[in-house]
Amino acid sequence: xxxxxxxxxxxxxxxxxxxxxxxxxxxxxxxxxxxxxxxxxxxxxxxxxxxxxxxxxxxxxxxxxxxxxxxxxxxxxxxxxxxxxxxxxxxxxxxxxxxxxxxxxxxxxxxxxxxxxxxxxxxxxxxxxxxxxxxxxxxxxxxxxxxxxxxxxxxxxxxxxxxxxxxxxxxxxxxxxxxxxxxxxxxxxxxxxxxxxxxxxxxxxxxxxxxxxxxxxxxxxxxxxxxxxxxxxxxxxxxxxxxxxxxxxxxxxxxxxxxxxxxxxxxxxxxxxxxxxxxxxxxxxxxxxxxxxxxxxxxxxxxxxxxxxxxxxxxxxxxxxxxxxxxxxxxxxxxxxxxxxxxxxxxxxxxxxxxxxxxxxxxxxxxxxxxxxxxxxxxxxxxxxxxxxxxxxxxxxxxxxxxxxxxx
Numbered sequence: 203x204x205x206x207x208x209x210x211x212x213x214x215x216x217x218x219x220x221x222x223x224x225x226x227x228x229x230x231x232x233x234x235x236x237x238x239x240x241x242x243x244x245x246x247x248x249x250x251x252x253x254x255x256x257x258x259x260x261x262x263x264x265x266x267x268x269x270x271x272x273x274x275x276x277x278x279x280x281x282x283x284x285x286x287x288x289x290x291x292x293x294x295x296x297x298x299x300x301x302x303x304x305x306x307x308x309x310x311x312x313x314x315x316x317x318x319x320x321x322x323x324x325x326x327x328x329x330x331x332x333x334x335x336x337x338x339x340x341x342x343x344x345x346x347x348x349x350x351x352x353x354x355x356x357x358x359x360x361x362x363x364x365x366x367x368x369x370x371x372x373x374x375x376x377x378x379x380x381x382x383x384x385x386x387x388x389x390x391x392x393x394x395x396x397x398x399x400x401x402x403x404x405x406x407x408x409x410x411x412x413x414x415x416x417x418x419x420x421x422x423x424x425x426x427x428x429x430x431x432x433x434x435x436x437x438x439x440x441x442x443x444x445x446x447x448x449x450x451x452x453x454x455x456x457x458x459x460x461x462x463x464x465x466x467x468x469x470x471x472x473x474x475x476x477x478x479x480x481x482x483x484x485x486x487x488x489x490x491x492x493x494x495x496x497x498x499x500x501x502x503x504x505x506x507x508x509x510x511x512x513x514x515x516x517x518x519x520x521x522x523x524x525x526x527x528x529x530x531x532x533x534x535x536x537x538x539x540x541x542x543x544x545x546x547x548x549x550x551x552x553x554x555x556x557x558x559x560x561x562x563x564x565x566x567x568x569x570x571x572x573x574x575x576x577x578x579x580x581x582x583x584x585x586x587x588x589x590x591x592x593x594x595x596x597x598x599x600x601x602x603x604x605x606x607x608x609x610x
Contacts, residue, residue, distance in 0.1 A: 240266040241277045242284070249282030251309055256287045267295035267330070278339060280305035287311055291327045293365075299332030304339035304373055310359070312344060324379070326361040333362075334369040345377040345404060358384035358411070371395045381408040382427070389416045396423045402450040402480075404428035409451065416440050427451045431481070435459070436466025436495065443472070449479030449510070455486040456500065458520050460493015460538040468497040477506040478550075484513035485545065488520035489538040491563070496539045507550030509581045514545055514558045516568055516594070537563035543596075544572045551581040557603055560591035571596030571608065578602060 243249075245258040245265075266274040274297040278284065286308055293300075310324050324343060327333060343359035359378040362368055367390040374397045375382040382398050385391060393410065400407035409425035412418060413435030421444045425431035431448035434441060434456045448454060454473055459466040466489075478484045485502040507513050518537045540562065557578045562568035571594055579602070580587055591607040598608040 238269070238271050238273065239275045239277050240269075241279065243279060247282075247284060249284055249306070251283030251285050251307070253285060254287055254311075255284045256289045259284070259286060260289055260291070263291045266300060267291075267293060267297065269297050271297045273297060273299045273301055275301045275303060278302070278304045278306045278308070278337070280339065283307040283309055285309050285311060286325065288324050289326075290323070291325070291330070293328060293330035293333075295330055297332075299334065300330055302333070302335045304335065304337035304341070307340045307342065309342045310344040310379070322357055323361045323384075324357065324359050326358075326363060327365055328363045329365070331366045333365050333367075336369070336372045338372055338374075340374040340376060342376050343378040343382065345379040345400060345407060357381070360384070361386075363387055366390050368392070373397075374399070375409075376400065377404075378407050378427075380406050381411045381433075383409065384411045385415055385418075386412075387414045391415065391418045393418070393420045394422050396425075398423065398425045398427060398431075400427040402426075402428055408433045409448075411435065412441070413437055418442070419444075421445050423447070425451060430455045433457075434468060434471060436464065436468060438468045439470055441471040442474070443476065444474045446473075446476045447479070448476060449481045449508075451481050453478055453481045453483035453486050453510070453512075454502075455483065455488060456497055457486070457488035457538075459489040459497060460495060461490045463492045463494070466493060466495040466497075466538055468495075469499045471500045473502045473505070475504045476502075477508070478510040478513070479508040481510045482512065483515055484510050484548075486512070486515045486517070487540055487543065488515075488517045489540070490520055491518070491537055493538045494536055496541065498539070498541045498543075500542065501544040501546070502548075503544070504547040505545075505549070507548065507552065507578065509551055509553050511552065511554045512557070512559065513548060513550075513552050513578055514560075514573070514576075516540055516543070516560045516562060516571075518563045518566075518568070519561055537566045539566045540568040540571075542570045543568070544574075545576065546572070546574045548576045548578060550578065552578050552587060553581045555580065555585060555588055556590055557587040558589035558591075558601075558605060560594035560607075562591075562593040564593055567593035567595060569595050573598040573601050573605060573608065575599075576601035 247258040398409040414437035587603040
């Protein structure tokens with residue numbers, strides 16, 4: 203009789219060795235029992251929100267990821283609060299798809315307890331295709347303990363890297379130490395029905411950051427943060443954002459692009475039926491000088507603004523440090539080219555007098571900018587709104603405030 207092992211048996215053996223070795227668990231805790239549901243309660247969690255449950259969660263993940271199933275489910279039940287130290291949920295997985303169901307609460311440790319090796323991510327899913335994360339639970343990044351002086355790093359509370367066909371829905375995300383959700387290098391994504399909340403004055407607490415990704419749907423979310431509700435970086439294509447309520451925060455932003463001379467591209471971004479309440483910006487495109495690339499085929503349509511500042515803004519002179527602000531030295535510098543941008547159907551109130559501001563590069567201006575059906579008024583009595591543009595070309599129809607710099 204041949205003693206040749208099947209490929210599946212070899213994979214299962216490898217999985218068992220890795221599980222026991224990397225997590226220090228007994229083989230019976232790592233062993234697949236035939237079930238397609240892996241409940242974290244079966245992996246010796248504590249669930250008191252005080253003691254660390256990271257090892258148990260990683261053991262449950264390893265079992266779910268290593269199961270040879272069409273779909274395996276990692277189940278996080280309601281009624282408990284689970285404290286997790288920074289953890290990486292690594293793929294690829296043997297299951298065709300992974301369903302993470304979050305009904306309990308997950309909290310981060312105090313930010314001062316984080317080590318220098320894991321300052322960039324708290325919870326990260328990497329190289330997991332067909333991943334669904336859903337439920338009505340809460341993910342708390344404990345960012346309220348994070349002052350501007352302490353949180354000097356760029357930390358994502360929940361990050362996804364190279365996770366194609368990701369679905370994220372239903373959860374409540376609060377108090378991110380920096381960004382609440384970050385997605386990089388993924389395609390075929392749907393993000394929906396999320397509640398994301400952080401204090402208005404919390405620094406850099408973006409709701410959703412996304413870059414190097416394509417074919418993305420974001421819809422029916424409520425995002426109340428201290429920075430961009432949604433921030434879109436370079437390497438994006440085919441992004442649709444609909445029915446997002448933003449505020450407070452810094453609006454929905456494309457960029458910043460081109461920092462440090464980087465070449466960034468963004469195209470086919472469409473924002474529909476969104477609202478901005480008490481935001482610092484509304485629909486914003488921002489890029490650094492000395493960068494290159496393009497942002498094109500972009501539209502914002504049917505936008506409601508309530509006491510928002512800077513409702514429409516293109517800023518090709520964006521800068522947070524003098525290092526790349528070469529225009530201050532009177533140089534004409536390269537920039538990310540902005541073209542084919544449409545703003546159609548903006549209604550509501552602005553708390554800044556200059557409601558529409560198009561500030562474009564002397565070298566690479568903004569072209570084919572279209573504004574139509576813009577009806578903005580001041581939040582304050584007897585204030586008249588204005589508009590301005592620099593090196594911008596395009597058309598405007600039926601807009602208030604009037605833009606003399608764009609042809610009717």
